[in-house]
Amino acid sequence: MKLYSMPSSGNSYKVRLLLALLGRAVEIVDVEDNSAEIQRAKSDGMLPFGKAPVLMLDDGRLLPESNAILGFLGEGTAFVPADPFARATMNGWMFWEQNQHEGTVAVRAALLNYAHRRHLATPERLADLLERGHANLQIMETRLQAHDWLAADAVSLADICLYGYTHSAGSRGGFDMARFPGINRWIERIASLPGYKGLSE
Ligand SMILES: N[C@@H](CCC(=O)N[C@@H](CS)C(=O)NCC(=O)O)C(=O)O
Structure with missing residues (x-):
């Protein structure tokens, strides 16, 4: 998987933090605010809502919205209460x-x-x-x-x-x-x- 992630942003950081706590590594693509990289990611269609973070699954599906990504990565882990x-x-x-x-x-x-x-x-x-x-x-x-x-x-x-x-x-x-x-x-x-x-x- 690949994470389009803004280094300075809390929305991207919360996903990087969960990955670290889960001991999972994904490829990180840095797309800093106001940079050529974020413009490129937008024009390549990698940021469906025009914002980072976005998780790209191995099959190419794109998941935007930091909290949706947390839910996806957290599924079945101790970070999601059973109750x-x-x-x-x-x-x-x-x-x-x-x-x-x-x-x-x-x-x-x-x-x-x-x-x-x-x-x-x-x-x-x-x-x-x-x-x-x-x-x-x-x-x-x-x-x-x-x-x-x-x-x-x-x-x-x-x-x-x-x-x-x-x-x-x-x-x-x-x-x-x-x-x-x-x-x-x-x-x-x-x-x-x-x-x-x-x-x-
Ligand atoms: N609700 C979204 C907000 C994402 C968001 O606002 N991302 C900002 C950085 S914190 C962004 O990509 N800004 C770049 C831009 O608008 O060009 C989420 O939680 O993922």
């Missing part, structure tokens, strides 16, 4: 990551870190994203104050998914992570899982 309620809760966190968390935590980091997006980073927008991102991080904090993992009593795809952008929310997004001790302990818990790889490894 239907725990599994649905895991999916709930992953939908929430895409429709709430990513649009604040990841977007603020992108505005601050990608030079070609800086012109979009108005003070008003940054302040709004900061406030809404902190509110989303507080939702995770409330869960993680009382539990080790987001969806179940063991690590699941929800944790890998939300780790993607949360682990660098302070350093890249400018969020005040000192407010979230439960999240910080969870970040350490994930970083000590066997096989763990960081964003740039």
Whole structure:
């Protein structure tokens, strides 16, 4: 299999992290933001939704959307709880990551870190994203104050998914992570899982 992966992106990193934790190797094709490589992948039809990551199966089928890829790779592994309620809760966190968390935590980091997006980073927008991102991080904090993992009593795809952008929310997004001790302990818990790889490894 081949993974079209953006080196600096949390959406691509969460897939690389799951592969590392599963001890699975796939061919990685780097398609950095705003690069000739991503333009080529788009024009070759490798990114059906125009975005990375995309997993290409050995038979050539293409699977876009990071959380769909996590579900595909996680099928039948310990990262997907057997209990239907725990599994649905895991999916709930992953939908929430895409429709709430990513649009604040990841977007603020992108505005601050990608030079070609800086012109979009108005003070008003940054302040709004900061406030809404902190509110989303507080939702995770409330869960993680009382539990080790987001969806179940063991690590699941929800944790890998939300780790993607949360682990660098302070350093890249400018969020005040000192407010979230439960999240910080969870970040350490994930970083000590066997096989763990960081964003740039
Ligand atoms: N919902 C998608 C979002 C993917 C996405 O937004 N990818 C961005 C990087 S994080 C991208 O490929 N941007 C390049 C572009 O739009 O040209 C997922 O989770 O895979």
